[in-house]
Amino acid sequence: xxxxxxxxxxxxxxxxxxxxxxxxxxxxxxxxxxxxxxxxxxxxxxxxxxxxxxxxxxxxxxxxxxxxxxxxxxxxxxxxxxxxxxxxxxxxxxxxxxxxxxxxxxxxxxxxxxxxxxxxxxxxxxxxxxxxxxxxxxxxxxxxxxxxxxxxxxxxxxxxxxxxxxxxxxxxxxxxxxxxxxxxxxxxxxxxxxxxxxxxxxxxxxxxxxxxxxxxxxxxxxxxxxxxxxxxxxxxxxxxxxxxxxxxxxxxxxxxxxxxxxxxxxxxxxxxxxxxxxxxxxxxxxxxxxxxxxxxxxxxxxxxxxxxxxxxxxxxxxxxxxxxxxxxxxxxxxxxxxxxxxxxxxxxxxxxxxxxxxxxxxxxxxxxxxxxxxxxxxxxxxxxxxxxxxxxxxxxxxxxxxxxxxxxxxxxxxxxxxxxxxxxxxxxxxxxxxxxxxxxxxxxxxxxxxxxxxxxxxxxxxxxxxxxxxxxxxxxxxxxxxxxxxxxxxxxxxxxxxxxxxxxxxxxxxxxxxxxxxxxxxxxxxxxxxxxxxxxxxxxxxxxxxxxxxxxxxxxxxxxxxxxxxxxxxxxxxxxxxxxxxxxxxxxxxxxxxx
Numbered sequence: 001x002x003x004x005x006x007x008x009x010x011x012x013x014x015x016x017x018x019x020x021x022x023x024x025x026x027x028x029x030x031x032x033x034x035x036x037x038x039x040x041x042x043x044x045x046x047x048x049x050x051x052x053x054x055x056x057x058x059x060x061x062x063x064x065x066x067x068x069x070x071x072x073x074x075x076x077x078x079x080x081x082x083x084x085x086x087x088x089x090x091x092x093x094x095x096x097x098x099x100x101x102x103x104x105x106x107x108x109x110x111x112x113x114x115x116x117x118x119x120x121x122x123x124x125x126x127x128x129x130x131x132x133x134x135x136x137x138x139x140x141x142x143x144x145x146x147x148x149x150x151x152x153x154x155x156x157x158x159x160x161x162x163x164x165x166x167x168x169x170x171x172x173x174x175x176x177x178x179x180x181x182x183x184x185x186x187x188x189x190x191x192x193x194x195x196x197x198x199x200x201x202x203x204x205x206x207x208x209x210x211x212x213x214x215x216x217x218x219x220x221x222x223x224x225x226x227x228x229x230x231x232x233x234x235x236x237x238x239x240x241x242x243x244x245x246x247x248x249x250x251x252x253x254x255x256x257x258x259x260x261x262x263x264x265x266x267x268x269x270x271x272x273x274x275x276x277x278x279x280x281x282x283x284x285x286x287x288x289x290x291x292x293x294x295x296x297x298x299x300x301x302x303x304x305x306x307x308x309x310x311x312x313x314x315x316x317x318x319x320x321x322x323x324x325x326x327x328x329x330x331x332x333x334x335x336x337x338x339x340x341x342x343x344x345x346x347x348x349x350x351x352x353x354x355x356x357x358x359x360x361x362x363x364x365x366x367x368x369x370x371x372x373x374x375x376x377x378x379x380x381x382x383x384x385x386x387x388x389x390x391x392x393x394x395x396x397x398x399x400x401x402x403x404x405x406x407x408x409x410x411x412x413x414x415x416x417x418x419x420x421x422x423x424x425x426x427x428x429x430x431x432x433x434x435x436x437x438x439x440x441x442x443x444x445x446x447x448x449x450x451x452x453x454x455x456x457x458x459x460x461x462x463x464x465x466x467x468x469x470x471x472x473x474x475x476x477x478x479x480x481x482x483x484x485x486x487x488x489x490x491x492x493x494x495x496x497x498x499x500x501x502x503x504x505x506x507x508x509x510x511x512x513x514x515x516x517x518x519x520x521x522x523x524x525x526x527x528x529x530x531x532x533x534x535x536x537x538x539x540x541x542x543x544x545x546x547x548x549x550x551x552x553x554x555x556x557x558x559x560x561x562x563x564x565x566x567x568x569x570x571x572x573x574x575x576x577x578x579x580x581x582x583x584x585x586x587x588x589x590x591x592x593x594x595x
Contacts, residue, residue, distance in 0.1 A: 078104045078352035079571050081342055083329045083368070084510075086114030087553055088544035089358030090312040091148045091560025092567070097319035098151050099564075099573045104350060105316065106327040106342065108510060111306070112313040114358070115509065115516070115545075116553060118306025122496050123442040126395045127305040127449060131433035132164065132410055134289060135554035137296025140214045142288065144557035145308060152315025156307055158299035159436045166408040167268060168485055170418055175265065176408065181294035192262045201256035202266070203291075209244050209284055210291035212237035218558060220565035221548070222532050222588060224580035241284065246526040249286035250279030264418040271421055272412060272429060274551055275388045275453065280520050282527040285550055292554065300409075300436045332357070332368045332540065339540035342368075354539050354567050361531065361546040362387060362512040375536030377589060384529040386521055388551070389424070390502030390514030394450040394475050397496035402487050403446055409435040413485055425452045428478060430486075445495060452478060456502035456513045471499040517545035533563040534585065541567055 079101035082089045090112060093103045111117055117128040135145040136158055149155060164177040175191060178184045185203070189196045215237050219226045231238045244252075253266045263278070270281035273289050301307050313323050327348075332355055333341035341351035357364040365378050411430040420426030431449040434441045441447050454474075462470060475497070483490040505514030520529070530548040533541045543563040545551045569576040 078102050078350070079573075080104075080354045080356055080567055081106065081350055081352040082356045082358060082543075083332075083342060084108070084114055084358030084544075085112035085309065085313065085323060086358045086544060086556065087116050087145075087309065087312075088547075088556035088560045088563075089114070089356065090309055090316065091144070091557045092356055092358075092543045092563040093321065093323075093560075094148060094152045094312055094316050094319065095561055095564030096568060096573075097316050097321040099568050100320075101568065101571065101573060103316065103321035104352065105313075105321070105323040106329050106344070106350070107323065107325050108328045109508065110325050111310070112323065113306055113309030115556075116305050116309055118304050121498070122397065124395075124397050124445070124447055124496060125304045125306075125440045126447060127431070127433060129305065130410075130429065130449070130451065131300055131305060131431040131436070132161075132298055133158075133300055133305065133308075133553065134292050134298065135296070135557055136299040136301070137292075140296060141216060141218055142210070142214050142292055142554065143296050144218070144554055144561060148557055148560070149308070149311055149315070152312065152319055154311040154315045156311060157302040159302060161298040161300055161409055161436060163408045163410070164293045164298050165272065165410040165412050167265070168411060168413045168415070169265065169268065170414060170416055171261065173261065173265065177293060179294065179297050184294065188265075192259055195257055195259050195262050198256035198258070199262075202253050205244075205252055205256075205283075206287040206290045208240055209287035210295065212240040213284075213288065214295070218561055220533065220562040220569070222534055222562070222566050222585060223569050223574070223576075224584040225569075225575050225577055226565065227584065228580075244283045244287075244526065246528050247283045248279055248524065248526055249281045249283045250277060252283050253278055261418075264421075267418070267421060268412065268414065268427070271427070274519075275422075275516070276519055277422065279523055282524070282530075282550070284527055285555065288549070288554060289552065300433060302437055302439075304433070304437070304440055329368065331370065332364075334369075334372070334537070338538040353571050354541060356541045356543055356563060356567065358544050359542075360387075360511055360515065360517070360544065361542055362515070363510060364535075364540075364542055366512065369537075377531065377536050380593060381518075381529070381531050384521060384524065385518035385546075387513055387515035388517050388519035389453045389455050390505050390511075390516065391451050391500075392425070392454040392474060392478070392502075393500040393504075394448070394478065395496075395498045395500075396448040396450070396479075396494055397441060397445050398448055398490065399493040399495065400444050400446050402489050402493035403432070403435075404487075407432065407435060409433065411486065413482065415481065415485055422453070424454050424458065425474070425478065428452050428481065430482065450478060450482070454502055456506065459501045459503050467501075467503075471501060475499045517551040532588065533559065533566050 080096055080103045082093045082103060082105045085105050085107040093105050097103050115129055119126055135143050137143045138146060162179050167175040176187060189199055215234055216230055221227060249270050253263060257263055267277040270278040270286055273286055274281045316323055328345040329342045330345045331343045332339050333343055339355040341349055342355060343349050359368060365374055409432050414421055414427040429451040432446055434446045479491055502514030505511055527549060530550060532548050533543060535542055541563050543559050544556050547559045549555045549558055565574060568574040
């Protein structure tokens, strides 16, 4: 799981306005199709129905003749159809493909990645979301991005980040999260020497959880054969995780720490994980991030974050499965209550044994299954969780000289009052990926990517001119704050700027109100209320940030791994016990009612 602000924004409402340019969305020497081609497997050589097949696509637009698939005698061409090519969906798809399942990924836009995509403008390569990448190390079991790439024969060169984030907080509190754990603890205890024991106690509990997770082979918690096998192999680790499952980071912190400013700092630590304070952040989620940044470290992929999704998509094709772009799924097809296919906006239909939705649960059950009665478990989920706020995002190119030589890559700014932490526009997260990879910008330039929380209600109902004027006004005030706090002269150094709002996110990422996953209505009981991958509809699964364990790249990758394992068991590619399945799924459903 990485910072919630890596939750992306297709910055600028004009992002996809020009579809056929020679520099737009270049994908290197193994480019993916832009105008809807299904990429054929080059391994199994199965005959595909009426489709263009390509090994490589240049930056020119490629026409597609795909007409969809029809069930013939009850048989489906695909084992699974994945709706959306976000990291969660791509990990689920590739994990199934390496088990020799036939998978079709349908992506609404022109490139893969969704929340972790990229775009190019004026010589800049912008990450759609934050540049903070967890799960990208070469050791342990929680390096899920590395493992997902390796599974399909891919490896990316990475650049180690020496500082995860530099906090600039009220009362002139400045804290750097160093890559080395001992350096971080030394800096934090120098700010709060009277809380040294409490600091070691709280982060020590985080390490207990992280080490337990990191010792396990991570697969579906909804698959009993795996789950019981792990328990018998690692009983202490499993019991540790069970103990912390219903607990939140804020409650644990308060067992050790009394200083209100230090507790507020931990709130800020959790806020960039989950967009909520520590009392509302599950302890397991917090521990994954607060420890992995020191264990495996933050590592930035050379060439930008968008290369992750690109590599996964290429690996998917190499494994014999397919991905199609400009394929806008409008509804899930049910047959006697079972999910059997999808219908696209252009009328095409595709059928499979299973359907995996990488949309949010609100979009899955409110739009893709519109008109169907909302299952009871989804009603319960929506009683416990609401949509997390969206973001205002600013992508900028600036003159390099405006940044001091020792500038860190990532910053979190909350200037005046801790009470503003969760308020719209209250806190600012800033990524400067060119600190790590200068190739992303023209010579003498840097990229600044700025995030701050914003509600879609603040942007609704505005005429076009007022909407554009408001974007410029809000962005200018955010930039002025950074200029005052960090970089004098910032405003006059800007060479490129695009602003995205929650409306932008909703439009280009098809997310209800531009949200990025669930946020608890009150104080939750840890992760008890989070749904897993199965749903009440036979054959339909969900994956992504509104499933266990929540927001962030490492979390959605975990969700993808779990989903693939559960689907593989259900279609006969993994061991399965129907009796144990019924019992475990019933138990998990009951546990969620306790949240």
